[in-house]
Amino acid sequence: MDLVRIIFAILLPPLGVFLQVGLGGQFWLNILLTLLGYIPGIIHAVWIIARR
Numbered sequence: 001m002d003l004v005r006i007i008f009a010i011l012l013p014p015l016g017v018f019l020q021v022g023l024g025g026q027f028w029l030n031i032l033l034t035l036l037g038y039i040p041g042i043i044h045a046v047w048i049i050a051r052r
Contacts, residue, residue: 002049002050004019005019005020005049006046006049006050009042009045009046009049010042010045010046013030013033013034013038013041013042013044013045014027014030014031014034014041014045016045016046016048016049017030017044017045017048017049020048020049020052021048021052026048029044030044030045030048
C-alpha cells in the first residue's frame with residue numbers, strides 16, 4: 001500500500017498525504033507547500049509516507 005501512496009504523492013502530493021494521515025495539519029501544510037512549489041510538496045509527501 002505504501003507504493004500506491006508514493007505514486008499518488010508524486011502525481012498529486014496532497015492526495016498521498018491525505019491517504020496517510022487524513023485531514024490533519026500535515027495535509028494542510030502539504031497543500032501550502034504544493035501551491036508554493038510542486039517539488040517541495042512532493043518531498044514533504046514522500047517524507048510523511050516514508051516516516052509512518
